[in-house]
Amino acid sequence: MRRKRQRDSPPPEGKKKLKGNQHLPRPQPEDELHQWIHYYWHLGFNDKKIAEHVLDHFNKQEYGLSAKTVQRIRKELNLLGTRQQQASFETVMPYFTELRRLYPNMGARAMVTVLRQEYNLKVPEKLLNDLFNHIEPDKVKQRKYKRFKRRRFWSAGIMDVLTMDQHDKHQRFGIRYHLGFDPFPGRIAWFRVWWSNRNPKITAKYFLDSCREREGVPLVTQSDPGSENYGPANCQTAIRHRLDPSLIKTRQHRWKNHTQNVKPEAVWSQMRRNFFPGIETALEVDVTQGLYNINNPLEKLLFRYLAIPLLQALCDTYTRRYNSSPRRSDKRKVLPQGIPDLICAKPHLFNTEDFTIKVPEDLFDEMEAKYAPPEDPALQLTPPEFQALADMAYQRLGSPVVRLENLWNVYIDMLQALRQLEETQTDEFVVVLEASDSGYDFEMELIPGLDELREGLAITPGGPCYMGGVNLEREHRLRRWEVRKEIARVMEVVMMEKTFGSMFNGQISIAKGMLFSCIL
DSSP states (O other): OOOOOOOOOOOOTTOOOOOTTSSOOOOSOHHHHHHHHHHHHHTTOOHHHHHHHHHTTSOTTTOOOOHHHHHHHHHHTTOOOHHHHTOOHHHHHHHHHHHHHHOTTOOHHHHHHHHHHHHOOOOOHHHHHHHHHHHOHHHHHHHHTOOOOOOOOOOOSBTSEEEEEEEOTTGGGTOEEEEEEETTTTEEEEEEEESOSOOHHHHHHHHHHHHHHHTEEOSEEEEOSOGGGHHHHHHHHHHHHHHOGGGTTBOSEEEOOTTTOHHHHHHHHHHHHHTHHHHHHHHTHHHHHTOOOTTSHHHHHHHHHHHHHHHHHHHHHHHHHHHTSOOOOOTTOOSOOSOHHHHHHOGGGGTOOBOOEEOOHHHHHHHHHHHSOTTSGGGSSSOHHHHHHHHHHHHHTTOOOOOTTTHHHHHHHHHHHHHHOGGGGSHHHHHHHHTTTTTSOOOOOOOSSOBOOBOGGGOOTTSOBOTTOTTOHHHHHHTHHHHHHHHHHHHHHHHHHHHHGGGGHHHHHHHHHHHHHHHO
């Protein structure tokens, strides 16, 4: 007997009956939706995770997005999956050859990220491992036997402490590097190359530019005890004093020696293996062929003009890739594990807090005018007189795109063109060349009359201290007997629970809480 079809019942009071397929419309505008799908696809997420994360940027009450919709949009944007692209040795080999010139020591995991983010190519890691084992088994063996030297580092959250350090391994070429690093999410705040890293105005500019992007400053900054870091220290301290008068007597910067500023040193170590070898190989051509004399002012300025923008672009690419890819999972790591940019953007997903101190834009402008004025010679790539002539010579050559492969060819052609210009033969231009290093160094004084932050055993009652708990190795060693005693007591309570059941649950919870606080 056929069942009688029931009529549609009216919707409950207070709810509107949806038309169509009963689903919310996809987010609008389309351009913004496509932008976020691009972003999360390049992070390596599947369609389901892309849909979840993309909706965080739109009104979830108004819009909806399913994994199937993401899949359809991906096809429209030509963002194909691993199976759809069907990568093979033949298709990967041209990219492999190109990347090997720049990154001779890159492993399979890193190359998977590079191919996805820079070439829109999804390749299985197993395929690259098979390719490496077939082509370069010796390098695979070398990478397997790397051992990481473990260090302890405590941090309360995002922007709890911002560390910084300089790198001078390429000073023989006249270029130097500076790094800012947030240890908690493992994110590079800045990675800059310039012709000097000794001038505190330069490092202050790096710090302020990075903090402008975050729209705030960290609780504390940290660096080696060098005068080149007086600029960031003064900026950080002045901003924190302005926003919180209770800190007026303390310096909001910590000085750490070489063995204690471990996080940026660890990043430099990674870069020495993974980033710099290809660059050094390209730059060493001048040593073998005698193309570049760093003691010649004209050659030195021309090298700055060509090499620093090129190297900065490579540094920016490395920074973007580093911040948008997770580190290898480690069960012994307590800090959050994941993609650094995602940890900073969505700390609630990692059960953490963002301690960024929000700073108004006009205060940033004030600090920049005081500690890093844009018109200062130290912040200019080359003197304006040389810049104008170099631009003229570059345009006469047809404005060629400068890469590592053709850097020295463009350098030779431009050097010949500059030497033929009448303007470079004048006495005034010679004075400009001789004064080109006037901004290499600068003596900046620290804000006087401030107490340094103390931590660990240096904390005195009523004195200035910071409770971030970084590198309290000595204090932790002195308290190990307390930890062992607490562990023994908790284990005794646990054994009692196994014997007598759940009547001691409350005592066990209290004991475990005391143990956790003792270990921290």
